[in-house]
Amino acid sequence: MSSWIRALASCAVILTAGLPVCALDWPVAARIITGTFGEDRGDHFHNGIDLGGGNQDVHPVLPGELVFRYDEASDYSSLPRGVGSFVVIHHDQDILSLYCHLQNGSLGPERAAYVPADRLGIIGDSGHANGPHLHFTVFDEEAGSTVNPLEFLPSLPDRQPPVIRHVLIAAGDQRQPLENGVSLKPGRAEILAEAYDLREDVAFSWPLAPASVSVSIDGVEVSRISFDSFQVVEGKAVLSGSTLSRGQVYDSSGLLRCGTVELRSGESHLRLAARDLAGNETVKIISFSVHE
């Protein structure tokens, strides 16, 4: 992680403590988060955040220089671009910011330098988009990683804790609900759950990826999934600091594969915790017994 991002990370920590803001500017004025970093998008992790809020102007989050842009209405492309019309800005310390699904024709004349007051385009639904929104991504080229933009943007009020539902335990091909009082056989088993975050600024129930999910058994943390950043290792995107690819984080039905536990004979308590970036946490404790 570059020094720039580390500095921002520390600012983000300060930010959560309610101290002065030191981070990226928001790219839009009305901020409604409709997608978060790390969500399952079928064949890839969602590599940024989605911002709704209608057809508003999009601005760069820092001063920088245009590196690449594509206007669906007019530009040549050798490959299909699901991101629609988009702009990439290069900032100091090899940080890149990416603004996608802009309205076709809204990119304006090509220019080199941008400051946050400049307009990059207008929120749209170009490319693979269900409705008008801005997909915003931050790349740390020095570290070769894609980072969670919410860690570096000024915080938004969020009192809504994540949701944990439908906890399952899977051993081999067998899956069963993991509920209090259930009796299980010893051995290795995987914990799966429907775990998502909600935000009060989205008027309807719209599941978002939490910032992290952890599994503890009898007081010992056995796994943690953190959607901080990811990078590509041997041709596969994995969560940074782990070897977890999308297929190892999500199952085919979209359930979070929270981790693998070793079940030993006797009474056990499993603690499943989901946390969002505002610090809201939901914990589910399930007591069960293990017998031959």
Added chain:
Amino acid sequence: MRKKRPARVLFAALLFIVLYFLLFPYPLGRELVARPRWAVPVPPSGSPLAADPARPSWQFQLGNKFGYVQGDGSVQYSGTALYRVALSSTAFVNYTRLGTDWILQDRSGRRLASFSGNGYPLLGPEGSRIFNVKTDLSGIIELDRTGGALWERDFPALMTSVSLQGDSLLVGLLNGSLLLINSLGSPLFEYSPGGSRIPVVLGTAVAPDRSLIAAVCGIGPQYLTVLRRRNDGYAPFASLELPSDYRREVRMGFSPDSRYLFLEGPSGAGLFDPAGKAFRWVSLRGKLVGAAFPVSGRLAAIASSDGGRAQLAIEPPAGVAVSREEFSARELFLGTIDGQLLLGWDGQLARIDIEAM
């Protein structure tokens, strides 16, 4: 007497020259003429077409219309892109913006296969390879005819450009890296040209015979980088600083015989001859729309478009202009048909034969 000898020598020399040209006349090059052979309107989608499906046909794409036309002007298939079309010389996938179910159709529109993907489809130039490009441009999956994944690869940066020839897929990335991938999805060669203030790949091209690969890279300055195949990969062959400052994808490609490389430039098209490492610009206004190399590559035809006006230049790749036309066209296409030029503009297709007179 002394004064007459030089006059005789001069007369003999002149006589020799005249006789030489009479007895051994030097054949002058025959004049090349661009002759329109036919022009047909692009039929509306779904029109009943009378073309014989057994005869060869060539692809066209004109705005959101696409299809295949035969050498005599018979249109074999005409379609309208639902959102975009993945088009190849033998097959196409016409896909919607949000759909995940794709149908591979042949040149007559018959269903060859159907499959699903979360991204958008991309076909190899011959239609034999099918790819699913992830919507966020982070990776690519090659699919078999049942939609199963043959291989999948994620990239450390956004894909900015791809070029595909046979079993070689060249991917250009936002971080300035070039990655050549084989038919198994394994990287054959990786290269970061460097030399610019900001690394980025803005265009890629693989020669049809795979002897060369090329890319337009970097901002401040921008370079054309050409690499030549060596036993164990590719090695830098030529690097030219370009006068351009593009911050978008640049159209570029090799001629079908791999002898020439064309690329978009700020005042026209650049033509690079790797054999002599010679580079020259063909002056044209507006954005480069396409290049074709008719008459077995003896000529280069280059088309550009600038605000409703189109320009077409036809000339030998290393020579002076044969023909230069300017005309009104909101939509423009340039391709080849049976070794000759296929020109499309505003709902019309025309075959232009280059003939020697």
